[in-house]
Amino acid sequence: RKEVEQDPGPFNVPEGATVAFNCTYSNSASQSFFWYRQDCRKEPKLLMSVYSSGNEDGRFTAQLNRASQYISLLIRDSKLSDSATYLCVVTPFSGGYNKLIFGAGTRLAVHP
Amino acid sequence: EAQVTQNPRYLITVTGKKLTVTCSQNMNHEYMSWYRQDPGLGLRQIYYSMNVEVTDKGDVPEGYKVSRKEKRNFPLILESPSPNQTSLYFCASSTIPGQSGYTFGSGTRLTVV
Numbered sequence: 420r421k422e423v424e425q426d427p428g429p430f431n432v433p434e435g436a437t438v439a440f441n442c443t444y445s446n447s448a449s450q451s452f453f454w455y456r457q458d459c460r461k462e463p464k465l466l467m468s469v470y471s472s473g474n475e476d477g478r479f480t481a482q483l484n485r486a487s488q489y490i491s492l493l494i495r496d497s498k499l500s501d502s503a504t505y506l507c508v509v510t511p512f513s514g515g516y517n518k519l520i521f522g523a524g525t526r527l528a529v530h531p
Numbered sequence: 532e533a534q535v536t537q538n539p540r541y542l543i544t545v546t547g548k549k550l551t552v553t554c555s556q557n558m559n560h561e562y563m564s565w566y567r568q569d570p571g572l573g574l575r576q577i578y579y580s581m582n583v584e585v586t587d588k589g590d591v592p593e594g595y596k597v598s599r600k601e602k603r604n605f606p607l608i609l610e611s612p613s614p615n616q617t618s619l620y621f622c623a624s625s626t627i628p629g630q631s632g633y634t635f636g637s638g639t640r641l642t643v644v
Contacts, residue, residue, distance in 0.1 A: 427571075451629045462621055462635035463574070506573070510629040518589070519628055521566075523573035 420445055423509050425522040432529055436497045440525045442507030443489045451510035452483055454492050456503045457524065463506055466492075497529045533558045537622050537636035544612055544643055552607045552639050554622030562625040563605040564589070564633065565597065567618040574621065580605055612643040 425442045432438050444452075452469035467474065469481040469490050480493040494501055507522035535556045544550055556563065564579040566589075576589030580599040594616055596608040605624075609616060619640050623633035 423573075453632050455632070460619075460638070460640075462638050464635070465632045468632070508632070518576060518579070519633060521574035523571055 421522075422446060422511065422520045423507055423522040425505075425507050425525045427523060427525060429526040429528050432497055432527070434497055434499060434529055434531055436529075437493065437495045438497055438527060439494075440492045440505055440507075440527075441489055442491070442522055442525075443487075444507075444509045444520075445488070446509070446511045447485075447488060449488075449509045449511050452481075452490050453508040453519070454479075454481055454490075455506040455508055455521075457506055458503050463521075466505070494527075497527075499529050499531065502527055502529045533634070535622055535624050535634055535636035537620075537639050540637060540639060542639060542641050544641070546613055546643055547611050550609050550612060550641075552609075552620060552622075552641070554605045554607065554636060555603050556605075556622075556624040556634070557603065558624060558634070559602065560624035560626055560634075561602070562628050562633075563599065564623045564625075564628070565595070565605070565607050566621045566623065567591065568621065568638075569618050577607070577620075612641075614643050617641060617643050 454466040455463040456466045457463040473482045478495045482491045504524040504526045506524045509520045565577040566574040568574045578597040580586045622636040625633045
């Protein structure tokens with residue numbers, strides 16, 4: 420079983436739609452969680468950290484469910500510019516604080 | 532501008548010809564890391580470094596070497612590249628990755644023929 424699993428998509432949605440991605444992780448001792456965004460052939464960029472209480476940044480909301488070991492990303496009012504691959508990232512306790520484990524990513528395509 | 536700089540961006544080489552991919556960061560970060568990205572597999576850590584002269588293996592270190600002689604530089608060395616090392620490589624740096632995540636370089640697309 421992969422340490423971090425994501426639905427690869429693609430999610431094809433119209434502009435203005437609300438879309439949600441889930442990600443599951445296998446290590447219950449995992450400490451930190453992030454969502455990264457990666458545009459085609461570009462480097463991943465940090466979108467937001469995920470906190471236990473949930474957090475919001477504009478149109479983006481991240482949630483953590485430790486009991487079920489999943490994190491989610493909700494994008495409201497999708498824009499064309501949101502088209503990208505979204506990577507779920509986890510810091511495993513056993514791997515040390517220096518290590519980030521990346522999911523393979525979920526591709527989002529927003530169309531007019 | 533705070534950044535991680537990798538060179539070259541693209542490289543085509545032949546099997547067995549030693550090559551080095553350079554990585555430099557100007558943020559005074561202690562942590563640096565190399566990842567490779569392959570379709571369907573996501574980003575996998577090759578090597579990481581927690582400080583000058585401190586390096587350790589990641590998940591896929593075979594066929595790679597690194598060095599950290601200065602804080603800002605963290606080159607990736609392929610002594611004898613093989614076709615299965617054809618991939619997209621990213622260098623990254625951070626203060627404490629588990630707290631702030633990594634800042635990535637622009638990537639190096641390597642093809643070994």
